Amino acid sequence: MMKTISAIGGAAALALSAAVVTADPVDDTLILNEELELVTRTTAPAHVEELDEVLSGWLFRGTETRAMQADDFDNPGMIFVEKALEAWDTAEGSEGKSCASCHDAAETMAGVRPVYPKWNEAAGEVRTLEMQVNDCRTSRMGAEAWKYAGGDMVNMIALLSSVSRGLPVNVAIDGPVQSMWEQGKELYYTRTGQLELSCANCHEENNGNMIRADHLSQGQINGFPVYRLKNTKLNAVHSRFKGCIRDTRAETYSPGSPEFVALELYVGSRGNGLSVEGPSVRN
Amino acid sequence: MASGVKPRVKVPKTAAAGDVVTIKTLISHKMESGQRKDDDGNIIPRSIINRFTCDFNGKNVIDVTMEPAISTNPYFEFEAIVPEAGDFKFTWYDDDGSVYEESKTIKIG
Amino acid sequence: MKLTRRHALVMGAGAALANCITLPAFASLGDDAIAAFTGGAEVGDTGITLTAPAIAENGNTVPVSVDAPGAAEIMVLAMGNPTPAVGTFKFGELAGSQAASTRIRLAGTQDVVAIAKMADGTFVKASSNVKVTIGGCGG
Numbered sequence: 001m002m003k004t005i006s007a008i009g010g011a012a013a014l015a016l017s018a019a020v021v022t023a024d025p026v027d028d029t030l031i032l033n034e035e036l037e038l039v040t041r042t043t044a045p046a047h048v049e050e051l052d053e054v055l056s057g058w059l060f061r062g063t064e065t066r067a068m069q070a071d072d073f074d075n076p077g078m079i080f081v082e083k084a085l086e087a088w089d090t091a092e093g094s095e096g097k098s099c100a101s102c103h104d105a106a107e108t109m110a111g112v113r114p115v116y117p118k119w120n121e122a123a124g125e126v127r128t129l130e131m132q133v134n135d136c137r138t139s140r141m142g143a144e145a146w147k148y149a150g151g152d153m154v155n156m157i158a159l160l161s162s163v164s165r166g167l168p169v170n171v172a173i174d175g176p177v178q179s180m181w182e183q184g185k186e187l188y189y190t191r192t193g194q195l196e197l198s199c200a201n202c203h204e205e206n207n208g209n210m211i212r213a214d215h216l217s218q219g220q221i222n223g224f225p226v227y228r229l230k231n232t233k234l235n236a237v238h239s240r241f242k243g244c245i246r247d248t249r250a251e252t253y254s255p256g257s258p259e260f261v262a263l264e265l266y267v268g269s270r271g272n273g274l275s276v277e278g279p280s281v282r283n
Numbered sequence: 284m285a286s287g288v289k290p291r292v293k294v295p296k297t298a299a300a301g302d303v304v305t306i307k308t309l310i311s312h313k314m315e316s317g318q319r320k321d322d323d324g325n326i327i328p329r330s331i332i333n334r335f336t337c338d339f340n341g342k343n344v345i346d347v348t349m350e351p352a353i354s355t356n357p358y359f360e361f362e363a364i365v366p367e368a369g370d371f372k373f374t375w376y377d378d379d380g381s382v383y384e385e386s387k388t389i390k391i392g
Numbered sequence: 393m394k395l396t397r398r399h400a401l402v403m404g405a406g407a408a409l410a411n412c413i414t415l416p417a418f419a420s421l422g423d424d425a426i427a428a429f430t431g432g433a434e435v436g437d438t439g440i441t442l443t444a445p446a447i448a449e450n451g452n453t454v455p456v457s458v459d460a461p462g463a464a465e466i467m468v469l470a471m472g473n474p475t476p477a478v479g480t481f482k483f484g485e486l487a488g489s490q491a492a493s494t495r496i497r498l499a500g501t502q503d504v505v506a507i508a509k510m511a512d513g514t515f516v517k518a519s520s521n522v523k524v525t526i527g528g529c530g531g
Binding site for chain 2: 452453454457470473474475477478479480481482483484485486487488489491492493494495496497498
């Protein structure tokens with residue numbers, strides 16, 4: 001059995017390192033609705049030592065997929081933003097409040113998405129935007145928490161992302177979040193599963209190469225939630241992490257787990273400077 | 284009615300009489316093809332939107348027969364002549380008998 | 393439609409069979425549909441444009457456009473799908489053009505065909521091969 005496993009690992013390593021077909025990112029500019037230019041390529045933050053530039057996954061997609069994201073009507077992810085807008089105005093729970101009761105229009109949330117995950121002083125923890133939404137639901141609205149990566153939640157995160165599109169991702173990495181950020185970095189560089197692959201093996205060392213028939217991007221998460229052509233729905237970032245780790249043939253962590261919160265904090269910070277794009281369109 | 288079906292249409296608010304305008308439509312729908320099996324190996328029954336129409340002031344613009352090979356969240360883009368002010372009416376027909384309607388007013392100016 | 397890798401492989405294999413081995417009953421489904429549409433009339437190859445990507449990133453959502461000035465209706469077929477019919481666009485008196493775009497499902501690499509019935513009753517056809525990439529990260 002051990003022999004089989006190492007053979008698979010070897011084959012995977014070979015497939016990655018000997019990739020002859022390149023899938024270089026395109027030279028293109030993402031202009032949303034013919035008016036808002038987004039940053040899809042910028043100088044890497046100082047804490048991302050192995051990369052010179054950070055690139056949005058948008059640059060690794062085909063012409064038709066890129067075009068689909070550039071127009072809010074063509075982007076099927078915006079259907080779910082509209083659904084979340086209805087939820088935004090709907091009172092729920094024992095307090096009879098909706099999101100709008102405290103926050104007014106959803107547009108007032110511009111600037112929130114780019115800084116998450118972030119430290120919550122009162123709770124003494126690093127919070128993702130999902131955790132914050134559920135805190136609002138349970139402690140302010142008296143409503144039930146949403147499932148971490150369920151439909152209602154991913155729609156709401158898409159709404160909160162959509163109003164911050166064009167703003168630069170700006171996740172803090174120091175101060176009280178630093179230890180969790182280090183934990184996330186550790187996870188990023190740790191090989192997992194029978195294929196013995198870390199996040200870095202694919203997305204840092206081999207972005208721009210093919211993995212089987214698909215392009216490997218830098219694995220940036222500035223575009224989440226993403227509408228994937230594959231499953232024709234919005235996908236939460238922790239669901240994507242889970243899929244990636246499963247693809248290494250490892251037992252995965254769960255959406256909302258402390259490990260994934262740490263990984264989101266680290267991976268999010270690797271995209272500091274890129275524009276928030278969610279909901280984006282990917283394969 | 285299939286759950287969570289939501290039509291979206293994009294039509295200019297104004298046009299000059301006789302103008303040709305571009306219209307886009309998108310409706311959230313699974314478009315279950317009838318080709319898939321569930322986890323127990325049973326065929327998931329077909330459940331799609333099978334027809335889409337667009338009319339302007341009672342006159343037809345386009346009438347589309349839709350098969351299961353139309354993607355989830357069906358999208359259409361086409362052009363219409365706007366001879367006068369009036370209303371576009373969009374109608375989607377579901378296999379289950381549901382009819383989803385949307386209308387948009389366009390002004391001349 | 394959630395297209396799992398396993399389904400995709402099975403469907404892809406079906407498409408490959410249809411394309412390469414030419415099982416008569418299977419491969420003629422699309423031709424049958426064309427014959428039913430045209431009534432066996434001669435089919436020209438000018439005056440219709442079919443726009444489809446040479447390589448589709450995902451067979452689940454492939455953008456296609458058809459344009460046939462003067463057409464009464466345009467039928468679109470995915471010749472390698474288990475059921476080739478995709479849709480038929482009938483243009484009414486207020487159509488601004490005889491053109492339309494949509495997004496379609498392709499079970500694998502195959503030819504997409506658009507065939508227009510012109511206002512005078514003649515037919516024209518265009519075809520485009522679309523390669524569907526399968527196999528990457530399941531996520």
